[in-house]
Amino acid sequence: MIVTRFAPSPTGRLHLGHAFSAVLGHWVARGQGGQFRLRIEDLDQTRCRPEFVDGIYEDLRWLGLDWDGDVLIQSQRTAEYEAALDRLKSLRLVFACFCTRADLAQALTAPHGDAMASYPGTCRYLPNDPERRASTPHCWRLDSQKALDLAGLPAWVESDARVLSAMPGDIGDVILARKDAPAAYHLACVVDDAASGVTMVVRGEDLRPSTPIQRLLQNLLGIDQPAYLHHALIGHADGRRLAKRDQAPTLAAMREDGVDGLALADDLRAGELPLGFAFLDA
Numbered sequence: 563m564i565v566t567r568f569a570p571s572p573t574g575r576l577h578l579g580h581a582f583s584a585v586l587g588h589w590v591a592r593g594q595g596g597q598f599r600l601r602i603e604d605l606d607q608t609r610c611r612p613e614f615v616d617g618i619y620e621d622l623r624w625l626g627l628d629w630d631g632d633v634l635i636q637s638q639r640t641a642e643y644e645a646a647l648d649r650l651k652s653l654r655l656v657f658a659c660f661c662t663r664a665d666l667a668q669a670l671t672a673p674h675g676d677a678m679a680s681y682p683g684t685c686r687y688l689p690n691d692p693e694r695r696a697s698t699p700h701c702w703r704l705d706s707q708k709a710l711d712l713a714g715l716p717a718w719v720e721s722d723a724r725v726l727s728a729m730p731g732d733i734g735d736v737i738l739a740r741k742d743a744p745a746a747y748h749l750a751c752v753v754d755d756a757a758s759g760v761t762m763v764v765r766g767e768d769l770r771p772s773t774p775i776q777r778l779l780q781n782l783l784g785i786d787q788p789a790y791l792h793h794a795l796i797g798h799a800d801g802r803r804l805a806k807r808d809q810a811p812t813l814a815a816m817r818e819d820g821v822d823g824l825a826l827a828d829d830l831r832a833g834e835l836p837l838g839f840a841f842l843d844a
């Protein structure tokens with residue numbers, strides 16, 4: 563059975579791009595007698611707000627979308643993320659990183675530092691130091707080199723049956739658990755997709771760069787791999803992306819303007835966008 567999911571972050575109100583993702587995920591699953599799951603990605607407690615969680619439920623109902631099973635709330639799943647991180651620790655595939663934002667900014671602007679991925683490797687080879695960890699805030703990063711040596715470069719299946727392979731530069735020492743949260747996006751995402759039995763991840767093309775990392779984590783954790791459908795992004799007709807900071811029109815505002823949510827969802831299923839919007843080229 564096909565299982566898809568919609569996994570918004572409650573850091574603002576949903577816009578048309580979210581609506582397309584949700585409508586598509588719902589349609590792909592339900593059209594084949596499958597399930598559509600909902601997950602609230604609220605690990606970043608500094609940016610997430612309860613009223614935006616309520617807004618997600620309200621917007622989905624307006625679009626006529628219902629979901630199967632309980633809503634999975636990431637902030638309630640600390641134990642599951644810790645277990646996954648412990649597994650990676652026991653495989654010696656993670657390291658504690660004590661760098662502050664300022665340290666990293668400085669390292670990355672230093673001469674010759676710019677060719678490095680987003681992390682310059684500062685803490686990768688530090689000795690294991692439980693005392694320092696007990697007294698100093700730190701995050702946990704993937705040791706990407708060791709991980710790739712163990713599991714090899716991952717590949718994944720796109721919904722059109724193409725098999726795509728990761729390139730070595732696609733995978734860096736990403737943060738898996740933050741100083742102030744039990745997991746960061748990639749780790750929480752793969753643990754939760756597996757917990758919900760997701761067989762196809764439907765999400766925007768902007769998240770495609772996350773897929774090599776997430777596939778590698780699935781391999782390391784022994785998690786079944788889903789297929790991926792990365793859909794085109796919706797932008798303004800003049801080519802600008804829909805961004806919160808750009809005052810993208812929210813679904814709430816469209817509703818207040820009298821737009822019919824059910825009709826909008828029908829149009830999105832037919833690939834038709836309201837006036838003023840367009841699919842962006844990849």
Ligand code: GLU
Pocket residue numbers: 569570571603751764765769
């Ligand atoms: N929470 C992410 C977002 O709102 C989506 C993550 C995903 O679909 O994998 O952009």
